[in-house]
Amino acid sequence: MAKRVVLAYSGGLDTSVAVTWLQEELGLEVVAVAVDVGQGGDFEVIRQRALGAGAVESIVIDARAEMANDYVAPAIAANARYEGKYPLVSALSRPVIVRHLVAEARRHGADAVAHGCTGKGNDQVRFEVGTRALAPDLEIFAPARTWGMSRDDCVDYAAAHGIPIEATKEKMYSIDENLWGRAIECGAIEDPWAPPPADVYALTRPVHHTPRDIVIGFEEGLPVSVDGKVLPLQDLIADLGALVGGYAWGRLDMVENRRVGIKSREIYECPAALALIMAHSDLEDITLERDLAHEKARLEPRWAELVYDGLWFSPLKEALDAFFASTQRSVTGEVRLSLAPGTCAVSGRRSPLSLYDHGLATYDSSDTFEHADAEGFVRLWGLGVATWAARQGGPS
Ligand code: ARG
Numbered sequence: 165m166a167k168r169v170v171l172a173y174s175g176g177l178d179t180s181v182a183v184t185w186l187q188e189e190l191g192l193e194v195v196a197v198a199v200d201v202g203q204g205g206d207f208e209v210i211r212q213r214a215l216g217a218g219a220v221e222s223i224v225i226d227a228r229a230e231m232a233n234d235y236v237a238p239a240i241a242a243n244a245r246y247e248g249k250y251p252l253v254s255a256l257s258r259p260v261i262v263r264h265l266v267a268e269a270r271r272h273g274a275d276a277v278a279h280g281c282t283g284k285g286n287d288q289v290r291f292e293v294g295t296r297a298l299a300p301d302l303e304i305f306a307p308a309r310t311w312g313m314s315r316d317d318c319v320d321y322a323a324a325h326g327i328p329i330e331a332t333k334e335k336m337y338s339i340d341e342n343l344w345g346r347a348i349e350c351g352a353i354e355d356p357w358a359p360p361p362a363d364v365y366a367l368t369r370p371v372h373h374t375p376r377d378i379v380i381g382f383e384e385g386l387p388v389s390v391d392g393k394v395l396p397l398q399d400l401i402a403d404l405g406a407l408v409g410g411y412a413w414g415r416l417d418m419v420e421n422r423r424v425g426i427k428s429r430e431i432y433e434c435p436a437a438l439a440l441i442m443a444h445s446d447l448e449d450i451t452l453e454r455d456l457a458h459e460k461a462r463l464e465p466r467w468a469e470l471v472y473d474g475l476w477f478s479p480l481k482e483a484l485d486a487f488f489a490s491t492q493r494s495v496t497g498e499v500r501l502s503l504a505p506g507t508c509a510v511s512g513r514r515s516p517l518s519l520y521d522h523g524l525a526t527y528d529s530s531d532t533f534e535h536a537d538a539e540g541f542v543r544l545w546g547l548g549v550a551t552w553a554a555r556q557g558g559p560s
Contacts, residue, residue, distance in 0.1 A: 168193045168274040169305060172261050172291065173222070174203075175210035177331035179280035181318045182307045183217035184325045186278060190305070194278075196222045197268050201231045201257040202343025202398070216328040223268060228343060231260045232398035235476075236344055236437075241385045241488040242467040243445045249418050250430070251437035252471055253345040258290035259476035265291075266298045276303035283309040286423050287340075290474035297477035337364060343401055345414075345434025356419050356429040367405065367433040370412040375504040377511065378407065380443045382499070385492030387440050405436030408501075413508040414438050423473045439508050443499035446510045450518045451494045460491050 169186055173179045173196035186192045196214030200207055207224045214222035235256045245251050265277045277295055281288035283306075292304050313321060315335060322329045338350040348364050381389035387400055395403065408414055414435025419427050448457060463484055470481045497515025501508055523532030552558060 166191060166193045167276065168195060168220075168272055169276040169278050169303075170195045170197055170265050170269040170272060170274045171219075171278040172265055172280065173198045173210070173214050173219075174280065175205065175213055176280070177315070177318050177322065177329050177335075178308045180213060180217050180327050180329050181311075181313075181321050182278065182280050183214055183219050184327055185307050185311060185321070186305065187218055188325075189307075189311075192276070192305075194219045195268060195272050195274060197265055198222070198224045199257075199261045199264050200224065200226045200228055201260055202228050202402075203341045213328050217325075221272070225264050227260050227264060228398050229396065231257060231343060232396070232401060235260055236401065237386055237397060238485055238488065239344075239471070240387065240440055240444050241492050242484070243441050243448075243464050244468040244471065245441065246468045246472040247418070247420055248465070249416055250420060250432060250472075251344065251434050251441060252468060253342060253432060253434055253437065254287060254340045254347050255290060255472045255474075255476075256344055257340075257342045258287060258474070259294050262291060262294035262298065262477075266295060266302065269299065269302055274302075276305055278305035278307060280308050281306060284422075284424060284426060286472065286474065289423050290476070293474040294477055343398055344437050345405075345432055348431040348433075349428065353429055353431055360417055360431050364431050365415065365433060367409045368412050368414050368435055370410070370505060372407075372410040372503070373505055375502065377500055377502050378404075380404075380440070380499050380501065381497075382444065382447055383496050385444065385495040387444070401436045401440070404439060405434075408439045408503060408508050409433065409435035411503045411508060412506050413503070435508075439501060442508070442510060443501060444495070446513050447495055447497050447499050447515060448491075450513055450520045451497060451515050452491060453519060456491055460488070463487065 169192045171179065171182060171186065171194050173183070175198060183194050183196055186194050196219040198207060198210050211222045211224050239252055239256055269277050279288065279291040281291060288306055288309065295302055295304055316333050319331060319333050336351045337348050340347045346367055352358055352361050353364065379391055380387055387397065388394055390400060390404055414433055416432040419429050422428050452460065467481065467484045470478060475481055494517045496517055497513065499510055500512035502511040523530055
């Protein structure tokens with residue numbers, strides 16, 4: 165009996181060629197699994213395309229709610245932005261896909277999984293490390309890393325084998341999209357000095373011109389409403405992204421450090437992600453006690469790095485999730501965002517659990533702060549340096 169492999173199928177050129185190649189070259193039966201993480205597109209067309217390329221089965225899984233609730237929600241709790249900027253768009257979708265690949269491999273009695281990533285990116289790392297965490301017994305094939313075909317070769321291979329693709333030989337960009345945003349690589353933007361051409365943008369084109377405010381409601385760290393309208397997270401992200409993106413806000417242009425050692429120029433469009441993380445972290449400013457806030461801020465970049473590096477399923481990431489979850493109990497309240505062409509900024513925050521005490525903060529006559537306490541506090545706070553100055557002469 166032929167060995168079976170479950171392939172993470174996108175419907176694009178590489179994974180379509182991979183369906184045929186895995187059969188022809190390695191003699192494997194291919195089960196194609198397309199996971200809907202909010203990338204858009206017609207999944208029935210995608211499903212049929214895999215069958216057209218020779219898959220023995222072709223499956224589509226709607227994982228949008230799962231991606232939002234189990235992957236994006238913890239990323240919001242962690243204010244996750246790799247290298248302080250990138251909100252992990254692609255990095256968050258890979259573990260979702262891996263979970264389904266492994267589940268389908270079990271269901272179909274497969275011996276292996278496969279993905280269409282090249283050897284230069286982070287996504288191969290995420291697919292493979294994730295698979296090894298969930299199913300160390302499964303073999304992993306990465307045909308696009310081994311077949312040695314250029315894009316042109318792949319188009320020719322598809323034509324020769326009657327694989328139904330839409331791709332042509334000229335391809336402008338490499339794009340990965342899901343409900344958390346859109347990542348653009350390659351083509352004209354490979355020159356880090358070149359300004360991004362206008363055609364790279366799809367989610368952040370200017371359509372709104374009148375400024376407006378919106379209020380995001382949070383419950384225990386989770387965004388639950390926009391202007392009082394309660395929405396499931398995946399819908400809230402979609403609505404907010406369309407609105408904020410329509411103000412041409414939510415773009416990133418950065419050079420990032422890939423796990424495999426390459427610096428890479430990337431353009432991202434992630435209006436909802438950037439707006440929600442900004443609002444969430446602002447709400448934490450009034451709801452988290454100082455030491456907790458500072459320690460959390462130290463751990464956030466670590467969480468983002470682990471997820472970027474393909475360690476979603478890892479003990480440190482699990483432990484950090486538990487810490488962040490515990491911090492979120494008080495993160496309930498509302499944040500107002502003010503939108504105008506090209507901008508989105510926080511203009512107010514409030515919470516029933518706010519630690520902001522007007523009586524303590526104010527300089528007017530309603531002041532409740534004990535001024536006399538400050539003198540002794542400051543004297544003791546500086547006692548060490550005062551002693552150092554008196555006995556050892558202070559600064560050199
Ligand atoms: N550099 C980003 C990451 O590693 C995005 C990669 C997305 N892939 C693409 N083909 N554009 O998470």
